[in-house]
Amino acid sequence: MISVAGVTVAYGDLVAVDDVSFDVPPGFVLAVSGPSGAGKSSLLWAIAGAVEVLTGKVTVDDLVISDRPAAAAHGVVLIPQGNGLARVLTARENLTIPLLAGGRDPDEVQAAAEAVLEAVGLAESGDHLVEELSGGEQQRVAVARGIAQGGRVILADESTSELDSTNRERVLTLLRTQADRGAAVVIATHDPTVADAADGHAVMDEGRLSWARRLSVDRP
Numbered sequence: 001m002i003s004v005a006g007v008t009v010a011y012g013d014l015v016a017v018d019d020v021s022f023d024v025p026p027g028f029v030l031a032v033s034g035p036s037g038a039g040k041s042s043l044l045w046a047i048a049g050a051v052e053v054l055t056g057k058v059t060v061d062d063l064v065i066s067d068r069p070a071a072a073a074h075g076v077v078l079i080p081q082g083n084g085l086a087r088v089l090t091a092r093e094n095l096t097i098p099l100l101a102g103g104r105d106p107d108e109v110q111a112a113a114e115a116v117l118e119a120v121g122l123a124e125s126g127d128h129l130v131e132e133l134s135g136g137e138q139q140r141v142a143v144a145r146g147i148a149q150g151g152r153v154i155l156a157d158e159s160t161s162e163l164d165s166t167n168r169e170r171v172l173t174l175l176r177t178q179a180d181r182g183a184a185v186v187i188a189t190h191d192p193t194v195a196d197a198a199d200g201h202a203v204m205d206e207g208r209l210s211w212a213r214r215l216s217v218d219r220p
């Protein structure tokens with residue numbers, strides 16, 4: 001369960017997230033939309049422990065999120081806008097290296113990487129350097145890397161912005177699968193199709209959050 005309680009994020013005098021509160025239970029997908037600069041990324045970073053919270057707090061299950069390493073160790077996965085990939089490594093290496101560094105069994109890691117690359121339609125591209133891939137392919141590698149972590153929280157920041165409709169569906173299906181196995185998922189998006197596919201839709205504007213559609217706990 002993600003609990004965001006009265007969270008404010010500021011950069012100097014600029015309030016990017018203004019007293020925002022909501023919960024996302026395991027099994028649910030929340031979409032957050034809003035104009036450029038509305039504070040969507042800052043909200044996701046706050047949940048990920050990647051930016052300091054001025055007031056309020058974020059908890060994920062039993063952990064108060066205070067910094068990125070602790071949040072990551074607790075299974076809070078951030079798929080960042082801009083992808084954050086190592087461009088001179090292959091697509092596969094971008095997936096496997098973080099998992100191997102976490103002490104996972106190498107055979108398991110290879111199998112997991114192949115499965116998730118296939119799920120994003122990149123089964124043939126594992127050996128390609130990231131810098132050789134298109135923008136949309138890189139975005140799918142970033143999604144695959146995030147999914148491969150198997151987190152309890154997945155924060156996807158504009159993760160379908162460069163995708164055609166087929167690949168957008170692939171990514172949405174994958175994120176839904178993650179929710180179905182018990183993850184709490186938050187997607188920042190400008191795409192109404194993505195917002196419609198979520199269980200709830202929040203809208204940010206100048207740091208304030210309102211609801212276009214509240215999370216339905218009755219989702220079948």
Ligand SMILES: Nc1ncnc2c1ncn2[C@@H]1O[C@H](COP(=O)(O)OP(=O)(O)OP(=O)(O)O)[C@@H](O)[C@H]1O
Binds near residue numbers: 011016042
């Ligand atoms: N590191 C930073 N330092 C100072 N200001 C920042 C920083 N990061 C973001 N901001 C500002 O905070 C506000 C919210 O930015 P944020 O990236 O969270 O918005 P967003 O809704 O994700 O935008 P977009 O849809 O363009 O990605 C903007 O005014 C932005 O310029």
